Amino acid sequence: MTDENTNTEGTGSPALSAHESAQKDAILREHMYDGIQEYDNPMPGWWLWIFWATVIFAPIYILGVHVFDFIPSYEDDLAAGQAEIQSIREAYESTTQPFEITPETMAAYIGVQEHIDAGAAIFSANCLMCHGDKGQGLIGPNLTDNYWIHGNEDANLFNVITNGVPEKGMTAWANILSPEQRAQVIAFIRTLAGTNPPGGRDPEGELYEAD
């Protein structure tokens, strides 16, 4: 131990900051642990504000949630949210018809560029690995010829796409693609008819004369 640390004490050194001299004036508390003493400084204002805010908040919150129920609990919020979703669902269901596959509904898709483009994107994302990038067939049959295993009506295609042919390796898309998306991909498949891409898989199924 040198005197270095105590040297500046009481020398009136101008190096003492305002904070340090304030501390020097503060009262030392009496207790001492392991030679450590503490000043009796007031708590900082911001700390006291937070402290009193929590003291005021806590009883209001406990009474509000558990006794008088004027603060909504998580369960209340959840029930309100679910009621809201339910009413949106009901409103939605009352305004929209479930998709029915008929020549009339399909007419809104077949040959409509917007739907064909959407169908092409669906095809590249989901179907190309089995039916080939041009629909020429790979594991799955050629979709560009006039031969169809399950029929050539839009409703036949819709049915195969919806339910799949699990035993032959065709996926069921009912839970993956919406009915509208299935209609869009049919609109795309219809553009493939007669494109005769190279490396096409041999015809399978029955021949349907082109319309």
Ligand code: HEC
């Ligand atoms: C895992 C491979 C696989 C995927 C992925 C697949 N298919 Fe198929 N698909 C098949 C197979 C295999 C068949 C033949 C089923 C049979 O022989 O009955 C088939 C049959 C079909 C048929 C009927 C063809 C006919 O001749 O009647 C259509 C239409 C069809 N798929 C459309 C699609 C569409 C659209 C997609 C994407 C949304 C798709 N497939 C994804 C394997 C697949």
